[in-house]
Amino acid sequence: SASIISALSRAICIAVFRTGYRLRVEGLQHVPSHGPLILVANHCSYFDAFLLAASLPPRICQHIFYLGFEWFFRHPILAWWGRGVRVIPVDMDNYLMRALQASALVLKQGKVLCVFPEGERSVDGKVRPFLKGVGILVRELKIPVLPAHISGSFEAWPRGQSLPRLHRIRVRFGSMAMPGALLAEEGPCGGDDYETIVMRLRERVIALGRETTGST
Numbered sequence: 001s002a003s004i005i006s007a008l009s010r011a012i013c014i015a016v017f018r019t020g021y022r023l024r025v026e027g028l029q030h031v032p033s034h035g036p037l038i039l040v041a042n043h044c045s046y047f048d049a050f051l052l053a054a055s056l057p058p059r060i061c062q063h064i065f066y067l068g069f070e071w072f073f074r075h076p077i078l079a080w081w082g083r084g085v086r087v088i089p090v091d092m093d094n095y096l097m098r099a100l101q102a103s104a105l106v107l108k109q110g111k112v113l114c115v116f117p118e119g120e121r122s123v124d125g126k127v128r129p130f131l132k133g134v135g136i137l138v139r140e141l142k143i144p145v146l147p148a149h150i151s152g153s154f155e156a157w158p159r160g161q162s163l164p165r166l167h168r169i170r171v172r173f174g175s176m177a178m179p180g181a182l183l184a185e186e187g188p189c190g191g192d193d194y195e196t197i198v199m200r201l202r203e204r205v206i207a208l209g210r211e212t213t214g215s216t
Contacts, residue, residue: 003062006086010061013054017047020166021156025055027173027208031146033059035112037176039146040134042127042205043116044154047164051150052114055171064112067103100133107143117198125154127209130202135194138179138201145182145201147174149208174208177201 017023041052049066056064068087088106090099106113117130138145152169179197188199 010053013050017054021169024170030173030175035110036107037112039114041148043118044122045157047153065106066114121159127206130198132194135197139193144176147204172208
């Protein structure tokens with residue numbers, strides 16, 4: 001069943017990253033026990049979704065869905081595995097509205113949606129601009145957002161490198177944010193509320209990467 005595939009995949013991720021990559025997780029006190037919730041993180045390598053699965057508490061891992069690139073799950077084995085770990089395969093470039101509808105359905109069921117708002121892996125390790133889709137979900141559904149920052153995954157497996165190498169990795173979770181608070185706080189402004197939300201979420205993710213104190 002899906003829950004068995006998910007639990008087994010998570011166990012493998014924990015074993016690999018905690019031993020081979022000395023994974024350190026910080027800020028778990030900010031992670032709630034249930035949704036609805038959108039988890040946003042920076043995206044530097046193929047490891048990132050697996051790192052979040054290895055970092056999150058088990059109580060929430062059985063309720064998390066991931067937005068994944070549709071082309072990656074065209075192979076039958078990957079498609080089968082993707083269904084088991086609750087990946088929603090989407091083509092954000094051509095079918096943004098369909099992706100938003102699938103995401104909204106998951107969130108309305110009280111689940112957790114994991115999104116990498118940059119839309120693709122960073123080419124230099126720096127956080128790219130966030131796409132507008134997450135802002136639409138946050139604003140229209142009034143869903144809280146949990147920001148996270150992954151450091152070390154770019155060094156472990158950057159774009160253009162065929163195989164990963166060992167490098168220490170850290171995942172840090174920040175405090176939750178409601179859409180109203182994101183719009184009310186000082187910070188960069190976009191052309192509309194959706195853009196403003198994603199710009200300020202990006203700032204929060206970047207700030208988590210700068211912090212060096214506090215661990216869990």
